[in-house]
Amino acid sequence: MFGRAKIAPQPQKDYASCSGCGLCLLVCPVWRRDRDIGLTPLGRAKALQHGAAAADIGESVQSCTLCAACEPACPEDIGLVAMTLDLRRQLVQPAAVQSLRTRMEAQAVRPRAPRPASPAVLLPGPALRERPGTLARAVALLGGAGKISIADDDGSDIALALEAGVSIPAPRLERFLQPLRGLRKIVVADGLLLRHLQQWPPGSKIASLGEALSGVAAVRRALRASDLYVIEPRAYHAGYQRLVNYYDALRADCGCVLNLDLQRIAIPAAARSLRHRLDLAAAVDTMDTSANDSIQARWILQGRMTTRIVVESLEDGAAFERVSDCPVVHLAELADDGT
Amino acid sequence: MHVTDIEPGTLGPCHVAPDALQGIKRQQTNPARWDGANWEEFAAAIRARGIEMREAAAALAAFATDAGGTAYGLAHGVVIARSTEQVALLLQAAQRYRVPVTVSGGGLTTEGESVAFGGVLLDMTGMSRVLHIDAEALTVRTEAGIFWHSLAEELRRRDLDYLSAPLNLTSSVGGTLGVGGIDVNSARLGCSADQALSLQVVTPTGEIVECSDTHNAALFQRVILGYGQFGVITEATLRVRRYTPLRMHYFYYSSLRTAIEDLQLLDHNDASDYSGILTIMDCAVNVLLAFDSPEREAAFMADWRPRLRGYGEFGFGLCTLVHYALRPWKLGEAWYLLQRKRELFPELQRPEYMRGATMLERSVVFSRAVWKFWGNRQMVIPDLATSAPKFVEAVERGNAVCRKYFPHYTLYLVGIRLRPEHRAHYEMSCIPPDAEGWAYGCEFEPMLGDTMYSRDYLQSFKNEIYDIGVDMGASYYRFGGMMKGYIRRVFGDALVDRHLALKRQADPAMILNRHVIF
Numbered sequence: 001m002f003g004r005a006k007i008a009p010q011p012q013k014d015y016a017s018c019s020g021c022g023l024c025l026l027v028c029p030v031w032r033r034d035r036d037i038g039l040t041p042l043g044r045a046k047a048l049q050h051g052a053a054a055a056d057i058g059e060s061v062q063s064c065t066l067c068a069a070c071e072p073a074c075p076e077d078i079g080l081v082a083m084t085l086d087l088r089r090q091l092v093q094p095a096a097v098q099s100l101r102t103r104m105e106a107q108a109v110r111p112r113a114p115r116p117a118s119p120a121v122l123l124p125g126p127a128l129r130e131r132p133g134t135l136a137r138a139v140a141l142l143g144g145a146g147k148i149s150i151a152d153d154d155g156s157d158i159a160l161a162l163e164a165g166v167s168i169p170a171p172r173l174e175r176f177l178q179p180l181r182g183l184r185k186i187v188v189a190d191g192l193l194l195r196h197l198q199q200w201p202p203g204s205k206i207a208s209l210g211e212a213l214s215g216v217a218a219v220r221r222a223l224r225a226s227d228l229y230v231i232e233p234r235a236y237h238a239g240y241q242r243l244v245n246y247y248d249a250l251r252a253d254c255g256c257v258l259n260l261d262l263q264r265i266a267i268p269a270a271a272r273s274l275r276h277r278l279d280l281a282a283a284v285d286t287m288d289t290s291a292n293d294s295i296q297a298r299w300i301l302q303g304r305m306t307t308r309i310v311v312e313s314l315e316d317g318a319a320f321e322r323v324s325d326c327p328v329v330h331l332a333e334l335a336d337d338g339t
Numbered sequence: 340m341h342v343t344d345i346e347p348g349t350l351g352p353c354h355v356a357p358d359a360l361q362g363i364k365r366q367q368t369n370p371a372r373w374d375g376a377n378w379e380e381f382a383a384a385i386r387a388r389g390i391e392m393r394e395a396a397a398a399l400a401a402f403a404t405d406a407g408g409t410a411y412g413l414a415h416g417v418v419i420a421r422s423t424e425q426v427a428l429l430l431q432a433a434q435r436y437r438v439p440v441t442v443s444g445g446g447l448t449t450e451g452e453s454v455a456f457g458g459v460l461l462d463m464t465g466m467s468r469v470l471h472i473d474a475e476a477l478t479v480r481t482e483a484g485i486f487w488h489s490l491a492e493e494l495r496r497r498d499l500d501y502l503s504a505p506l507n508l509t510s511s512v513g514g515t516l517g518v519g520g521i522d523v524n525s526a527r528l529g530c531s532a533d534q535a536l537s538l539q540v541v542t543p544t545g546e547i548v549e550c551s552d553t554h555n556a557a558l559f560q561r562v563i564l565g566y567g568q569f570g571v572i573t574e575a576t577l578r579v580r581r582y583t584p585l586r587m588h589y590f591y592y593s594s595l596r597t598a599i600e601d602l603q604l605l606d607h608n609d610a611s612d613y614s615g616i617l618t619i620m621d622c623a624v625n626v627l628l629a630f631d632s633p634e635r636e637a638a639f640m641a642d643w644r645p646r647l648r649g650y651g652e653f654g655f656g657l658c659t660l661v662h663y664a665l666r667p668w669k670l671g672e673a674w675y676l677l678q679r680k681r682e683l684f685p686e687l688q689r690p691e692y693m694r695g696a697t698m699l700e701r702s703v704v705f706s707r708a709v710w711k712f713w714g715n716r717q718m719v720i721p722d723l724a725t726s727a728p729k730f731v732e733a734v735e736r737g738n739a740v741c742r743k744y745f746p747h748y749t750l751y752l753v754g755i756r757l758r759p760e761h762r763a764h765y766e767m768s769c770i771p772p773d774a775e776g777w778a779y780g781c782e783f784e785p786m787l788g789d790t791m792y793s794r795d796y797l798q799s800f801k802n803e804i805y806d807i808g809v810d811m812g813a814s815y816y817r818f819g820g821m822m823k824g825y826i827r828r829v830f831g832d833a834l835v836d837r838h839l840a841l842k843r844q845a846d847p848a849m850i851l852n853r854h855v856i857f
Contacts (some may be wrong), residue, residue, distance in 0.1 A: 019718075302496055303497055
C-alpha cells in the first residue's frame, strides 16, 4: 500500500502525542480564569509540537497550578504534570528559587531525625503545622501517637522545589526519605509530594490526609447530606483510578455533594500561583491569588445548596471563607476525636 | 447529478467540467497563504482600539492545525474574542484593510476549516460565559464560544441539559450551530442547530444583529448551517430540557443492511429516545438505543424489541464463535474483534458514570471513548448524508471504499429528524434536498493508530467516498475546506452561485472564513 510507514510505538507519551482534543481545557482552573488556550496543557502541547522552546511558553508553564486535573482527563494518558515540571526545570530560575536550593542544602546537612517509633507517619506540611490544634486532632483521629507520629522532617522544602522545577540535591532527598523507609503507612497533606512519594520509598502505603481522615468511622458519621465535601485535587488526581471509586462510595455513604465535575474530576478550590507559594512579591500575589481562588470557589458553590463546607486542605478552606458565609470545617475538626 | 464513467487515468470530454477529475489521482490542496498586505496597518488599528493581537510564534502555533491534523497554516495574528463589540470592531477593521479572518471554536474541524492561512485567527473560546438560564421557559442564553460540555456543567447545577450536541465535549456552541451537529437523539430532536431559538450575530461588515426565525429571518437562515460565511455567532439562545439519565440497550448485528433497516424502523416509529449505529467491523455492528424513562423503555421492550433482528451481547458472541470456528483462516479478524470488545466495552460502562443500569453522563462517556479509541494526531472522517431510502446503498458503497483503504475502521450512523419549518436553514447544508422526514448520515472513520498515512493517500480515500455522494445525489457534513471542490458538484452551480452572490453582498472584501466554502 503506498503512502504509509510504520512508526514504532513511543515508550512514554509526551506532548508529541497530543491529538488536540481539548479535554484538558474543560478541567483547567487557569482556563476557567483566563479563557486563554495558550495557558493550558493543550496550548503548551501545540506550541511544542510546532517548535517552541520552554522559554517561548514560560508564562504558560509558570501559570500552571499543578492541580493535575488535566491528567485523568487526557485520553492519551500523557504525563502532563511531569512534563510541566520538566519545562519549569528548563526555564531560567529566578533568584528566590535559587535560595530554595540553598535551603535544601542546609536541610541536607542537619542531623538526621530519629526513625519514628510508630508504624505510620504524618507529613503535615506548613499550613497544618500552623494550626496545632487541628494537627493534634488529625493525629488523634488517625489512631493517636502510638499509631502515627508527626514527621520531624515533612519535606515542605522538597514539595516547593518540586513545584518550582528546582532539582533536589541527592543528600537532601536521602535525609528526607531515610526515616520513612520501612514504615507501614505514610499520610501526606501535600498532594504534589504524595505523587512523588508514590515513586520514592518502596513498600509503604501512601495516603493523602483527606483519604486517611475520611476513612475514619467517626468522621464519616459526622458528614451530612447537606455538606459540600471538597476533595484536595492534587492527591485525588495522582491516584484517580482508585480514588474516583473511593469518593463515589463516600458520596453514596454520606450523601454529601463533592467538588467533582461531570467528568468526575475534582474542581480545585484554589488556584495558587507558584510565585505565591514561594512568598515572592507577596502583596501583588496575595491579591492575584484571592481573585483566582474566588473564581474557583464561587464556581464550585454555584447552584449548590449547602449548609457546611468540609475541606481536606486548609488552603481550600481559606478560599471558601473568602467567598461564602457557610461554615468551613477541616475534616480533622469535624468529629469528636475522643481526646 | 449523474457522473459518467471514465477510464481511470484519462481525461473526460471536458477537462474543466465538474466531473472531469473522476478517476484521476487528486492531491490535497490547501489555500495559498494570504500575502499579508496592509497587515501592519491593520494590526496597529486593532491595537489602537484596545484589542490584544498576539503575533508570537508560540501563540500562533496553538492554532496551526485542526483536529484533522492534515491541514497546516499560520495566522499572522491571533485575537481571543472577549466581547461582541470587540468582534464587531475587528470585522470592521478587517473589511477596511481587507484582512482575512478565520474563526475557530473548538478547532474540531477535520478539513482545515478552522485553520488560518494567514490573516487573523479569531479564537471564540474567549467568549464562553453562560449569560442566563430560564429554568421555567427551558431556555439558556450563552456566549457562543462555550464548549457544549461547559454549558452542560452549568445546566446540570439546575438539573437541566441541552437538547442535542455532538458527542464531543469540546465542540463549541457557535461552531456547531454553523454546521448542524448530530447526536444520538437527532433522529428524534433534529440536528443540534435546530435547538437555536435566536442568535446574536456580528455580520462580516461588523454590525451586531439579533436574529431568529421571526426577526431578521434571512440572516438567521443563512447563519444556521452556514459554515461561518455570513457572520460570527457571538451569543445564542437555545432550548434546553430537564436532565435525565439514560437507560442503555445494545443490539448486535452481523449485517450493516439489517442493522440500518432496523434502525430506520425504530426511528420512523419513535420507538426510542436515542438511536445510532457504531461498528467495530462491518460484520460486528452495534445498534445503540437509549431511553429517558422507564415507561419509554418498557414500551420499546413490549412493542419493538421482538421485531429487531439483532442479538444481545451473549447471543451475538455465540453466533460469532460459531462463525469463526467454521472459518479458522479468519482467526485474525476474530482476535481483533475480541481485543476491541475487551478495550471498548468497559470504557462504555465505567462505574463512575453509571448508577445501576443507567448512564449518567452520556456525552462524557462517548466523547472520552471517541478520543481514546479513535483520536489521533491525524483524523479523516469523510461522511455521506442521504435521504432514508438511499442510505443503505450509500453506506454499503462507502464501506467497500473503507475496506479497500484501511484494515480497520468504524462507521457511525444516525438519523436526523427534519423540521419542515427549518427547510430554509437546510439549504446548501448536510441535509440532502431530497430528504423527507429524516435524513441519515454516516461517518467513515479509519482507525489510523500508529500508522502514518500520507496526506494524498487520505485525500484519495475521502475523494472516493465523496464521489459516491456525487453519484447518488447525496450531501456531506464536511464539505468545506479541503473538500470544497465537491460543493459545486453536489449542490449544482445555480444554488452555489446564488449563495456566492449573497456572500459577496454580505462580505464585500470576502474576509470571513474565506477559504471554507467559496
